[in-house]
Amino acid sequence: MGVGRILLNILVVLAAIAGGFYQLKLKPILVKFGQGRVIDPRGNTDCTTVPELKACEKLVLHQPSGVVYLACSTQESRPHWLPNAQRFNATGASRTDYVASYNPQSGKVTKLKTVNFNSPRGLSLHGMDVVASSSNPSELWVYLVNHREPLSGDPKVVGADSSVEVFKTTLGGSTMEYVRTVEDPLLLTPNDLTGTPDGKAFWVTNDYGVKTGLIRDLDLLGRATTSVVYCHETEGCKYAIQNMHGNNGIAQAPNGTFYVVNAIGGQLTVLEKQADNTLIITDVIESDRSMDNASIDSEGDVWVAGFPKALVLVYEHFANPTKVVSPSTAFRFSINTGPNSFYGQKFKVDRVCDRSSYTLSVACHRIT
Template sequence: MASNVLTPILGVFLLVLAVLYQTHFSTSIWAFAGLGRSLDLNLTSRAASQCQSYPELGACEDGWMHEDSGLLYLACSSIEGRRNWLPTMDRLNAAKRPTTDAVYVVDTRGSGSFASRVNKIQPTNFDGINGDATLNLHGIAVLEVASKPTPSEGDDLVMDASYTPPTLYLYLNNHRPPMDPSTGKLLNAAKVGANSTVEIFKTTLGDKKMEHVRTYTSEHIHTPNRVAPISPDSFLWTNDHAVKVGLRRLMSYVSNDGSVGYCGPSGCKIVADKLGYPNGIVASAKPNQFWVPAMREGKMKLFEWQPKDQSLVL
């Protein structure tokens, strides 16, 4: 008798699973697991034989290249630190978070050893956590405000005494640990999540210092993945999850609850939602257009920014 009752229930359960797989899980499994992709072992072997190890650049999430000069800006951490503290991957051991994260600039066209062409950029006017000036970096985006005159198309950049380097605004994802404001002690990040912000720094091309301009913090900046600058004081960013911790966060891997937000002088807001794990955002070659990879959906989505009403249109 029990078997007769369980059989239709089991059938309905399997049917529901099949429907969910086709509508939700299949794309997630194939996109996240990389199923169906091929690996060129010969290419991997050749690349490994030509690589040089540089420990300070061991966990660089993102980079930006100044094409005229060949200067490469990187937001870097430590591999061991990332194993303990990387909120976007649910690694929330704040007590063992890295304390040496930094922005580096690499001269990719210079002469001499690789080490001689790597410089750490020192932040100024930045307090960090409890005055320790530390950053917990996860990505970098850069806005260049060009000097005049600029090189003509096809001309080489000559960085001599007459050259005025452009101003660069660096936008950094900073996954700060949660802290009790009254005691300065760490809170349980597994329960409350990270206290993430977007930090804006100002520098000039090739300088070894960057001046802190502003910290953007908002209830809408809850799981920032990457920033795309619009102006020196405004930007778009992606939240790869809907919440910082909890069951709903786990459901983000099979549901479309990521978002794109906008921050400007007057504050921050969400301008696009229902995105399947938006793992970044980058400006298109065309003005006011931005690409967003929706990983869970296996799609690249093109949005257009509307400056007049500060909205984003798919």
């Protein structure tokens, strides 16, 4: 057999391998990320734009009052400093991010001023939770993921020096008082968190297993490196669960059930809290697209933000958020009480809202 024939056979084999890889691995990912998807607008007849609130990564609804709390930044800074998306230009970072409250009934927006928070690295916010105090329901604990610039080293090499900041505010107030900063090596790439009503503990997702580098991209192919970390004021931090995939948003139901969003795989993972505050997976609910943050309404339904065009979000909107819009979806996950629940379909997934005109940065809420 001649050299040319051997090379041809090798090329044929390589082409077959590449074709198989595309069909079995890459194509399902691209489809889930929105390749070829046509937006089907729905649920857009009763929406309000709040122009004062921009680049708000997370919102939390205080259900008794209907007031919404948001962790916000600036559109101008996001293309420069967004460590979870490997944007590490610290000179362009916003260090004056803020928490705002929004009353949908009156339309009033209040930017909460920090009290006794004197960090020179300021606030570069991501995930957030707002929890009513167990000792006084009118007092609220505010838990914030803060992506600080590292004290030394190139951020592109060492990553962000992320922490969790804990504040306290009052319902309807205009300030939030600094309580403490939580720093720990396990807070590797924190994304979102859910806190306790005593202000002492929280669970936070790491959305990658390493801070920087191309190796992170292997997670797109299914590498399971993400985790949930549990931190307590006096006990420190520990892993609640490891070796998960694509962790992003997290929410906690009153009955102790946790929900963690797999942003890459488009899944909602159901977990149960153990006596030692670790978590075990009990179920996985599928969707057809990439997803982000989650929240739970008064009826126990889980609302999750989805991205019908995730590739547009990551490669176009993140680079130019003031000019390139990214379509968005709001999902509602609920217990299936219909006839098909007897055939193994335990959960119902409703696509409540689809928008092509702007991005829903966080999960939608129903005020009840």
